[in-house]
Amino acid sequence: MPTTNxxxxxxxxxxxxxxxxxHRHGFQAASLSRILADTGLTKGALYHHFPSKxxxxxxxVDEVIHQRLEQNIFRPLxxxxxxxxxxxxxxxxxxxxxxxxxxxxxxxxxNLMQEMSPLDPxxxxxxxxxxxxxxxxxxxxxxxxxxxxxxxxxxxxxxVALFIVSSLEGCIGIAKNRRSSEALRSCTHQLRxxxxxxxxxxx
Amino acid sequence: MPTTNxxxxxxxxxxxxxxxxxHRHGFQAASLSRILADTGLTKGALYHHFPSKxxxxxxxVDEVIHQRLEQNIFRPLxxxxxxxxxxxxxxxxxxxxxxxxxxxxxxxxxNLMQEMSPLDPxxxxxxxxxxxxxxxxxxxxxxxxxxxxxxxxxxxxxxVALFIVSSLEGCIGIAKNRRSSEALRSCTHQLRxxxxxxxxxxx
DNA sequence: CGGATTGGATACCAACCGGTATGCACCTGT
DNA sequence: ACAGGTGCATACCGGTTGGTATCCAATCCG
Numbered sequence: 001m002p003t004t005n006x007x008x009x010x011x012x013x014x015x016x017x018x019x020x021x022x023h024r025h026g027f028q029a030a031s032l033s034r035i036l037a038d039t040g041l042t043k044g045a046l047y048h049h050f051p052s053k054x055x056x057x058x059x060x061v062d063e064v065i066h067q068r069l070e071q072n073i074f075r076p077l078x079x080x081x082x083x084x085x086x087x088x089x090x091x092x093x094x095x096x097x098x099x100x101x102x103x104x105x106x107x108x109x110x111n112l113m114q115e116m117s118p119l120d121p122x123x124x125x126x127x128x129x130x131x132x133x134x135x136x137x138x139x140x141x142x143x144x145x146x147x148x149x150x151x152x153x154x155x156x157x158x159x160v161a162l163f164i165v166s167s168l169e170g171c172i173g174i175a176k177n178r179r180s181s182e183a184l185r186s187c188t189h190q191l192r193x194x195x196x197x198x199x200x201x202x203x
Numbered sequence: 204m205p206t207t208n209x210x211x212x213x214x215x216x217x218x219x220x221x222x223x224x225x226h227r228h229g230f231q232a233a234s235l236s237r238i239l240a241d242t243g244l245t246k247g248a249l250y251h252h253f254p255s256k257x258x259x260x261x262x263x264v265d266e267v268i269h270q271r272l273e274q275n276i277f278r279p280l281x282x283x284x285x286x287x288x289x290x291x292x293x294x295x296x297x298x299x300x301x302x303x304x305x306x307x308x309x310x311x312x313x314n315l316m317q318e319m320s321p322l323d324p325x326x327x328x329x330x331x332x333x334x335x336x337x338x339x340x341x342x343x344x345x346x347x348x349x350x351x352x353x354x355x356x357x358x359x360x361x362x363v364a365l366f367i368v369s370s371l372e373g374c375i376g377i378a379k380n381r382r383s384s385e386a387l388r389s390c391t392h393q394l395r396x397x398x399x400x401x402x403x404x405x406x
Numbered sequence: 407c408g409g410a411t412t413g414g415a416t417a418c419c420a421a422c423c424g425g426t427a428t429g430c431a432c433c434t435g436t
Numbered sequence: 437a438c439a440g441g442t443g444c445a446t447a448c449c450g451g452t453t454g455g456t457a458t459c460c461a462a463t464c465c466g
Contacts, residue, residue, distance in 0.1 A: 049413090162377065187366050256424060
């Protein structure tokens with residue numbers, strides 16, 4: 001039994017604790033001391049794996065936030081034969097499942113975007129990469145539905161995908177401010193209505 | 204000619220500078236020293252007018268942010284005989300006029316909601332009051348349009364109003380992250396389409 | 407078996423933070 | 437004209453922050 005952990009496990013521990021701390025307090029107010037206290041590690045360990053607080057934050061974006069979205073949203077959507085139904089189902093089910101986290105702390109990605117994008121070009125770039133992947137994921141689903149004749153040809157899938165992601169983040173943000181699951185449900189219901197509406201021949 | 208300013212002008216100077224600083228850096232990262240450097244005032248002046256940094260922030264919410272919304276949005280909407288047209292016009296014109304500010308720094312209200320609501324119940328309360336006033340303003344406009352027969356009776360005006368505000372904030376937030384006026388235009392255009400859609404007999 | 411490298415701990419630092427105590431002009435009420 | 441309050445400046449405080457320099461133990465490699 002080794003007395004030292006594998007380096008990757010320590011790194012992963014730090015990433016996970018940093019994610020939680022950032023989710024709770026935002027990046028700027030995230031305290032390295034608190035992360036270290038939570039993990040039982042020390043500054044030596046942290047600065048061995050990450051050259052700076054910023055690098056830690058960017059790693060959280062790339063390796064925690066992006067990956068979670070990839071696994072929970074992008075992948076199911078990509079593999080679905082009925083993309084529109086899957087999209088609607090994901091919007092309902094994923095939000096329902098994480099409603100407490102969302103109402104209390106909001107969306108980790110959006111929180112960071114709102115806080116860091118105007119302040120730090122590097123954060124902006126990394127966050128935007130995740131955002132674009134998200135929009136692209138929805139756009140592909142919409143285009144497939146369009147190819148299947150489920151939504152009209154004149155629909156601008158890219159613009160609609162951007163709007164869906166925007167509205168979704170908006171709904172989560174407002175629900176967080178209200179501290180209300182009910183607001184989250186009501187708001188995302190309207191969003192689903194909007195999406196359903198795409199189906200009908202709109203004129 | 205008096206050598207001392209009227210107290211209210213100093214207070215207003217502080218509020219305005221605090222608003223700008225908070226808009227740029229968020230509340231937690233807003234530096235009192237920077238506010239004082241910008242105004243040429245000192246800690247003595249600040250703590251004479253405000254008992255704490257939190258009180259300053261809450262005053263910015265109540266006296267700057269709320270009042271601006273009141274003047275630029277709530278009031279025009281309340282006095283309009285054609286509420287739906289006015290709403291759509293406001294969404295287009297106000298966003299166009301402030302697009303640079305919105306793309307670079309986002310919506311002052313939403314920025315603070317995202318940052319402070321989960322952290323500080325007092326902020327949450329003050330911010331929520333502004334948010335509710337906003338939603339109520341839109342709801343009243345929708346209800347008037349409904350009474351005028353412009354939108355169908357089965358439309359849930361409260362839910363739609365909440366969704367419009369949420370989506371709007373979402374659109375601004377996403378456009379800020381992309382640093383793109385074009386994204387802001389595209390996104391709010393979809394929102395206006397959604398609102399236009401309320402007009403048609405939807406079934 | 408023994409140097410070199412890796413993983414991490416300890417102790418420390420300067421900078422900055424919000425907040426406070428005190429002092430001092432000036433205006434006001436009487 | 438004088439006492440008191442108002443409006444603000446100056447100086448200072450303890451605490452926290454991100455970051456660094458140093459050191460030790462374990463592992464790996466030859």
